[in-house]
Amino acid sequence: MTQLPGDKVLIKKGAHIGCRAIITEVLGSQCLLRLVDSDQVCQISSLHVLNYSLAARKAWQKMPTRKVGRPSGTRVSDRVSVTLRIDRELWNSFQAAEEEGLIENRTAAINQLLRTFVDRLQRTRKKAS
16 A cells, blocks of 8 residues: 555654644655644655554455454343433542442442332332323
């Protein structure tokens, strides 16, 4: 794989070391670059740049075709992964209780809390009917 115009790079050597740039033209073993911060143009050896776009292209090409995760049919329980937004102070208290050993199993604790809450809601709804 080779460098291409439009590739995003980091300059590793020379007067512009540490600057980010975009390749505007590839001239053999040299690259014509446009610096991101100043729009200045410079020419540098392709050996002296770290090409982020080229690395990403290589990673995509070598991506495994195998399945990832647990093999199908190995499910131990019927659970769903969820994302929750919890107030930081409350979460810190929960983690502190975990560290103190007051909460043995995070999943079981949250399941029990939700089960109790839902049961209470359902009992309240039945009384209101």
